[in-house]
Amino acid sequence: MSPNHTVFTVLLVASFLFFAWGCWRRLSLITLRTPEDRFDSIGHRVGEMLKFAFAQKRVLAKPFGINHFIIFWSFIILLIANIEFMLHGVCPWFSLTKLPDGLLRPLLLVLDIVSLLALASVVIAAIRRLVSPPYPEARTIEAFFILSLIGILMLAYFGINAARVVNGEMVSVFAWMPVSGRLALLIPATSAGSVYLIAWWAHAFALLAFMCYLPYSKHMHILTAIPNCFFRRLEKPNTQAREEFVSGKSFGVGQVDRYSWKDLLDSFSCTECGRCQQVCPASITGKPLNPRAVVHDIKVNLLENASRLAAGEKPALPLIGDGGEGSVSEESIWACTTCGACMEACPVFIEQMPKIINLRRHLVEEEAHFPEELLNLFENMEGRSNPWGIAPSERTKWCSQMDVKPFEQGSTEYLLYVGCAGSFDSRSKHVSVALAQLLDKAGISWGILGKDEKCCGDSVRRLGNEFVFDRMARENVAMFREKGVTKVITQCPHCFTTLKNDYRQYGLELEVIHHSELLRNLVQDGNLKLNKTASGLGTTVVHDSCYLGRHNDLYDAPRELIEAATGTAPAEMERNRANAFCCGAGGGRMWMEEHSGERINLTRVKEALEEKADTICVACPYCLTMFGDGLKDVKADNVRVLDVAEVLAEAVLR
Amino acid sequence: MLIVACIKQVPDTTQVQIDPVTNTLVREGIPFIVNPYDTHALEEALRLKDRFGCAVAAISMGPPNAEGTLRKALALGVDRAILLSDRVFGGADTLATSNVLSAAINKLHHECDEVGLVLCGKQTIDGDTAQVGPGIASRLGFQQLTLVDRIVELDTTGRRIRVSRKLEGRHEIVEAPLPAMLTVVRELNRPRYPRVPMRLAASDATVEVWNNQVLKLDEQSIGLKGSPTWVSKIFSPERAKGEILGDGYADPDGAARLLINTLLSKDMLPL
Ligand SMILES: Cc1cc2nc3c(=O)[nH]c(=O)nc-3n(C[C@H](O)[C@H](O)[C@H](O)COP(=O)(O)OP(=O)(O)OC[C@H]3O[C@@H](n4cnc5c(N)ncnc54)[C@H](O)[C@@H]3O)c2cc1C
Ligand code: SF4
Ligand code: SF4
Numbered sequence: 001m002s003p004n005h006t007v008f009t010v011l012l013v014a015s016f017l018f019f020a021w022g023c024w025r026r027l028s029l030i031t032l033r034t035p036e037d038r039f040d041s042i043g044h045r046v047g048e049m050l051k052f053a054f055a056q057k058r059v060l061a062k063p064f065g066i067n068h069f070i071i072f073w074s075f076i077i078l079l080i081a082n083i084e085f086m087l088h089g090v091c092p093w094f095s096l097t098k099l100p101d102g103l104l105r106p107l108l109l110v111l112d113i114v115s116l117l118a119l120a121s122v123v124i125a126a127i128r129r130l131v132s133p134p135y136p137e138a139r140t141i142e143a144f145f146i147l148s149l150i151g152i153l154m155l156a157y158f159g160i161n162a163a164r165v166v167n168g169e170m171v172s173v174f175a176w177m178p179v180s181g182r183l184a185l186l187i188p189a190t191s192a193g194s195v196y197l198i199a200w201w202a203h204a205f206a207l208l209a210f211m212c213y214l215p216y217s218k219h220m221h222i223l224t225a226i227p228n229c230f231f232r233r234l235e236k237p238n239t240q241a242r243e244e245f246v247s248g249k250s251f252g253v254g255q256v257d258r259y260s261w262k263d264l265l266d267s268f269s270c271t272e273c274g275r276c277q278q279v280c281p282a283s284i285t286g287k288p289l290n291p292r293a294v295v296h297d298i299k300v301n302l303l304e305n306a307s308r309l310a311a312g313e314k315p316a317l318p319l320i321g322d323g324g325e326g327s328v329s330e331e332s333i334w335a336c337t338t339c340g341a342c343m344e345a346c347p348v349f350i351e352q353m354p355k356i357i358n359l360r361r362h363l364v365e366e367e368a369h370f371p372e373e374l375l376n377l378f379e380n381m382e383g384r385s386n387p388w389g390i391a392p393s394e395r396t397k398w399c400s401q402m403d404v405k406p407f408e409q410g411s412t413e414y415l416l417y418v419g420c421a422g423s424f425d426s427r428s429k430h431v432s433v434a435l436a437q438l439l440d441k442a443g444i445s446w447g448i449l450g451k452d453e454k455c456c457g458d459s460v461r462r463l464g465n466e467f468v469f470d471r472m473a474r475e476n477v478a479m480f481r482e483k484g485v486t487k488v489i490t491q492c493p494h495c496f497t498t499l500k501n502d503y504r505q506y507g508l509e510l511e512v513i514h515h516s517e518l519l520r521n522l523v524q525d526g527n528l529k530l531n532k533t534a535s536g537l538g539t540t541v542v543h544d545s546c547y548l549g550r551h552n553d554l555y556d557a558p559r560e561l562i563e564a565a566t567g568t569a570p571a572e573m574e575r576n577r578a579n580a581f582c583c584g585a586g587g588g589r590m591w592m593e594e595h596s597g598e599r600i601n602l603t604r605v606k607e608a609l610e611e612k613a614d615t616i617c618v619a620c621p622y623c624l625t626m627f628g629d630g631l632k633d634v635k636a637d638n639v640r641v642l643d644v645a646e647v648l649a650e651a652v653l654r
Numbered sequence: 655m656l657i658v659a660c661i662k663q664v665p666d667t668t669q670v671q672i673d674p675v676t677n678t679l680v681r682e683g684i685p686f687i688v689n690p691y692d693t694h695a696l697e698e699a700l701r702l703k704d705r706f707g708c709a710v711a712a713i714s715m716g717p718p719n720a721e722g723t724l725r726k727a728l729a730l731g732v733d734r735a736i737l738l739s740d741r742v743f744g745g746a747d748t749l750a751t752s753n754v755l756s757a758a759i760n761k762l763h764h765e766c767d768e769v770g771l772v773l774c775g776k777q778t779i780d781g782d783t784a785q786v787g788p789g790i791a792s793r794l795g796f797q798q799l800t801l802v803d804r805i806v807e808l809d810t811t812g813r814r815i816r817v818s819r820k821l822e823g824r825h826e827i828v829e830a831p832l833p834a835m836l837t838v839v840r841e842l843n844r845p846r847y848p849r850v851p852m853r854l855a856a857s858d859a860t861v862e863v864w865n866n867q868v869l870k871l872d873e874q875s876i877g878l879k880g881s882p883t884w885v886s887k888i889f890s891p892e893r894a895k896g897e898i899l900g901d902g903y904a905d906p907d908g909a910a911r912l913l914i915n916t917l918l919s920k921d922m923l924p925l
Contacts, residue, residue, distance in 0.1 A: 247854045365850040375847060383666065383687060391669045430903060467850045 022215030159199025252361025286597025338587030360464025421621030538614025605630030691775025745878030752789025
């Protein structure tokens with residue numbers, strides 16, 4: 001009763017070669033491409049890999065993650081059994097049973113239990129995929145095929161051991177195999193030989209089939225997810241890489257091989273879990289954008305065009321195209337709000353948003369092809385350095401009734417970078433006034449740049465107009481240096497992140513503080529005394545701005561400020577903090593129409609109204625506009641939206 | 655066939671402020687832009703280039719810093735950019751300006767390729783005379799088609815053009831033989847946005863500069879000497895300062911009501 005070892009050896013070698021060839025074909029596509037340095041802080045990277053790939057911290061962030069955790073670790077532990085199986089298949093004398101009983105017993109106990117757990121997990125996974133898949137397209141034949149292969153492996157493992165026990169081979173350790181041992185009782189001695197052979201070959205075929213199929217399926221992530229966690233971006237992915245503007249270069253990504261090797265590795269690491277699309281405001285509200293599909297399309301496009309690209313020819317399947325498999329539609333490229341929810345959710349640290357912005361860069365910079373609404377925006381930004389094209393001399397109109405000083409090098413501590421919305425938007429100007437009064441009340445030394453202030457460039461950068469952003473950033477950086485600005489207060493999370501994170505790429509390290517944080521500190525340190533509690537605001541609910549929260553980890557300051565001013569903690573929406581839902585204005589979407597699906601701001605306003613709030617508190621001028629508009633649309637006349645500075649002003653100034 | 659687009663550098667008038675003391679325009683530190691109407695003339699020239707493959711030259715008369723305006727044109731795709739700049743061109747009125755511009759067009763016509771079309775803006779936002787285009791046409795003996803909002807047909811072999819002119823409350827379709835000079839309105843097209851590779855190429859490209867040694871015009875016909883028009887005074891008309899009614903932020907309903915009532919009481923709402 002022994003399987004034909006020669007046949008197995010031949011099959012094993014063939015499968016290995018097929019597996020290696022498949023892996024090489026794919027991975028070689030990655031290594032040939034655009035460089036990007038991800039080899040810094042190796043020690044830290046190892047730690048991140050252990051935490052996220054092996055301890056599966058992000059996978060476990062969702063309840064069903066435990067199931068994946070079990071399958072992952074079963075895989076690792078069962079490697080012992082599977083390696084033994086393959087070696088035994090080639091050299092029959094090799095067997096774990098040669099180990100002394102003292103070692104063999106606990107080992108078999110562990111393998112048996114782990115196999116049972118894995119079996120249970122794949123059954124649960126299959127049922128879940130049938131009954132309530134993470135997204136409808138997740139019910140693929142591929143998924144069920146892989147799950148059944150794993151199931152067969154486990155069952156065959158039990159079968160092999162049970163048959164050996166019946167055959168009298170492993171009698172001394174019989175009691176240490178709770179499953180295989182029990183199964184042995186059901187096998188009549190006469191059929192033990194054939195059961196063994198059937199189970200052995202089933203195991204062999206399942207194992208080899210799995211190996212052969214792996215590089216061609218989404219299960220490639222088994223190999224790539226671990227390095228992907230190692231090579232993850234160590235800082236928050238809240239900014240995009242700079243481009244160098246010299247003749248002869250191409251800008252953005254219009255062809256798949258212009259992506260960096262890490263982008264391409266990302267595409268092979270996607271587990272197709274769908275967590276990104278479940279949190280994407282564009283996907284949720286019915287836009288054609290789906291971050292999972294973008295990552296998948298990059299992979300398909302790469303594979304489809306691989307041979308042509310290798311030959312230096314133009315790709316046959318365009319990367320930006322009709323939105324069929326392997327190409328991303330323009331409408332989806334423009335639908336991204338750059339909220340970062342996808343990147344926060346992805347268990348393997350895929351960076352979807354920078355990939356989308358790279359596509360925008362190609363459209364804007366190489367083709368000058370973008371939604372009509374953006375033409376004015378781009379020209380206004382370049383010509384007058386603000387989104388509306390208002391004359392810079394009007395930048396100080398918001399404070400025409402106040403005594404506001406210009407920023408003076410040496411004598412002024414903080415620059416109040418008012419921002420375009422705070423300077424020009426009729427609603428946000430009230431926030432600027434409230435903030436200015438609070439700063440004065442607290443005795444802060446602050447000043448403004450007045451008509452010299454220029455837009456930070458956030459919208460143009462997120463919209464892919466890196467060329468114009470680069471100019472704006474250089475001008476601002478030069479001006480800040482010349483004027484000796486080191487500490488900046490912003491009331492807009494977009495200015496905040498741009499000055500703090502994007503300008504760092506230009507060698508400017510500013511101490512940037514968002515007004516919610518500064519005001520919170522001033523209240524906590526007793527520099528701003530409250531006159532009363534702002535009880536007139538009724539029930540408050542708080543909304544997290546993406547660029548404050550997810551992109552910069554600032555969650556507590558607005559909450560503590562509201563609580564200090566009103567005496568009660570604000571209500572939380574169902575999706576809050578790192579899981580908060582975008583207002584719809586980020587990524588330059590503020591300046592564009594929403595043509596399909598439900599409006600993002602309406603979705604969020606309705607969520608806020610669920611909390612029966614009288615006042616929605618925000619800390620961003622864009623959120624202020626989006627909520628204001630949304631409230632008008634749902635005719636919630638009795639609900640107000642206020643900036644946190646205005647909330648505090650109620651308690652301090654009134 | 656060569657198409658010539660005339661573009662002028664103008665101060666961004668939305669940013670121009672009136673000096674309260676002298677009552678004149680404060681021009682210092684004001685950024686320059688391409689005269690908005692001229693961007694439409696340029697765009698149309700480029701569209702004709704895309705369709706018919708004809709070459710496009712952009713010309714501008716102005717001080718040396720008007721070179722920036724021509725670089726923008728290069729970034730958008732013109733084949734040649736020529737700056738007409740010389741101290742003796744300075745102080746020109748519309749007559750002297752059209753003398754210089756038409757001499758340059760004539761030179762291109764003889765030395766480069768026959769000029770079939772000259773495209774100008776309807777008017778500038780600083781001088782506002784709307785005379786330069788027609789001035790060029792009459793000097794060159796070209797047909798003049800003003801206020802064009804659509805080119806209905808261009809027949810380059812039959813050498814005819816048919817356009818729609820935007821007049822008050824109506825449109826006029828007119829046809830003329832080439833060569834012709836068109837002045838254009840904003841409705842004609844949506845100007846394109848420059849592609850970055852073109853911007854970079856434009857920053858390395860040369861803007862040709864033609865002075866009067868090149869054009870060899872009689873100094874009595876150009877610049878201040880060639881300008882029969884003299885500006886005797888520039889002033890801003892007195893404007894009665896309005897008053898701010900209500901508070902639209904605190905009480906939008908009340909403010910709207912107040913506004914309607916005020917307009918009604920002044921008989922300014924046709925009911
Ligand atoms: C007495 C007098 C003195 C002046 N002195 C000066 C002076 O010292 N410095 C000064 O800058 N201005 C001066 N000006 C203004 C200048 O003459 C006019 O701006 C100029 O003649 C164009 O007229 P316009 O702006 O009304 O153009 P319009 O006739 O309104 O322009 C119509 C179209 O003609 C074309 N066009 C007009 N001007 C040019 C140009 N320069 N290059 C290319 N295409 C053009 C454009 O396509 C434009 O859209 C003076 C004007 C007068 C009357
Ligand atoms: S950044 Fe936000 S909007 Fe863009 S793809 Fe990710 S989740 Fe969707
Ligand atoms: S990109 Fe990340 S979150 Fe989205 S499906 Fe792939 S693995 Fe899951």
